[in-house]
Amino acid sequence: MKNHKTIVLSNQEVSPGYFRMRILAPDYTRLARPGQFVMFRVQRALLPLLRRPFGIFRAGFMPADCDTMPPKEFIEIIYKVVGSGTEIMQGLHYGDPVELLGPLGSGFDLNLTSGDSILVGGGIGLVPLYMLAESIAEPSRAEVLIGGRCRDDIITVTEFERLGVRTFVSTEDGSLGDRGLVTKVLEQRMEQKPQAKVFACGPMPMIRAVEKICRDKGVHLQVSMEELMACGVGACLGCVVKGEGHTTEKPSYLCTCTVGPVFNASDLAW
Ligand code: FES
Known part of the structure; x- marks a missing residue:
């Protein structure tokens, strides 16, 4: 897990209300596993500073711009505009500074x-x-x-x-x-x-x-x-789900951000 101060490479509406953002993300093709997520934060004065979790859609390389520029490694996230945070995100453009913490959580087996x-x-x-x-x-x-x-x-x-x-x-x-x-x-x-x-x-x-x-x-x-996550690293306990066998006498809670977000269904209480 790393915290990257990085930039937006592109941000396009792919369906009404849905945007796809490409973000410069060194090392992610090597590190990110299917099912992992990032905590994303817009770096701009006077904007809400909370990080928000987004599943990684894909990681890849953009071709080099010229002989001296190395290929750019990126991830893509896809988000739906549902509130003030994602409304701000839809206004981001190439070069806007953002922060990525990740890759986080467990992936699919x-x-x-x-x-x-x-x-x-x-x-x-x-x-x-x-x-x-x-x-x-x-x-x-x-x-x-x-x-x-x-x-x-x-x-x-x-x-x-x-x-x-x-x-x-x-x-x-x-x-x-x-x-x-x-x-x-x-x-x-x-x-x-x-x-x-x-x-x-x-x-x-x-x-x-x-x-x-x-x-x-x-x-x-x-x-x-898809639990709400505030910290993404197991510190706030805001994302817990009930584990298999949970009772009031013997509670069992699992953090979605660290143990999950991917779980075997049999490990959870339904
Ligand atoms: Fe804070 Fe999981 S989001 S503990």
């Missing part, structure tokens, strides 16, 4: 991706699944189920397709892909691939539904939890 895998992403929850899909040795055995309320929530489909993974899109209002919840698609795909391991990230109602489906079928599930 790549040993589980041999064989069939089903990745389930709801809305912005799709973000940490891209690096996971990139890391799968046999992409043709992986499927990505992408769900949202409407077509605006469906992002980066072609990039997943370019990896060679099969994609299924669903929206609650039927404006893109199948009409209905992504969990309905999951049930259908699990009938075709009963041995598949499942990896999921998205809003809590979706995660709870995915957990129930997988538990009922005895399928291994890893979830990336």
Whole structure:
């Protein structure tokens, strides 16, 4: 984990209300694992100073500008504009100073991706699944189920397709892909691939539904939890979730930022 004072390389709206920001991030292609996140802070006077957590969408290199300039190493985050912090973020441009603390947290267990895998992403929850899909040795055995309320929530489909993974899109209002919840698609795909391991990230109602489906079928599930995080390093305890076996007499709490954000579903209390 490092704290980088760095700059924004680009910041573009990719769907109404969704932005994709590329940030100069030395060492991240070597250090970042699928499922990890960064704490991001805008460095500008008179702006809110709180760090905010963002899953890493991908890490890569931009080509060198000329013979003397080395390639630029970057990460990308994707965010939805939902409040004052993300409203400030959408106004950032090339060269604006920002701070990155990371990479943080645990990642997905790549040993589980041999064989069939089903990745389930709801809305912005799709973000940490891209690096996971990139890391799968046999992409043709992986499927990505992408769900949202409407077509605006469906992002980066072609990039997943370019990896060679099969994609299924669903929206609650039927404006893109199948009409209905992504969990309905999951049930259908699990009938075709009963041995598949499942990896999921998205809003809590979706995660709870995915957990129930997988538990009922005895399928291994890893979830990336989207808890609110203030510090990102285990200091504030603002991100705890209940561990498996939690009771009032014998409480069990796990920090999402240090033990997670990726957990085996069986390690959590539902
Ligand atoms: Fe502070 Fe996890 S965000 S302990």
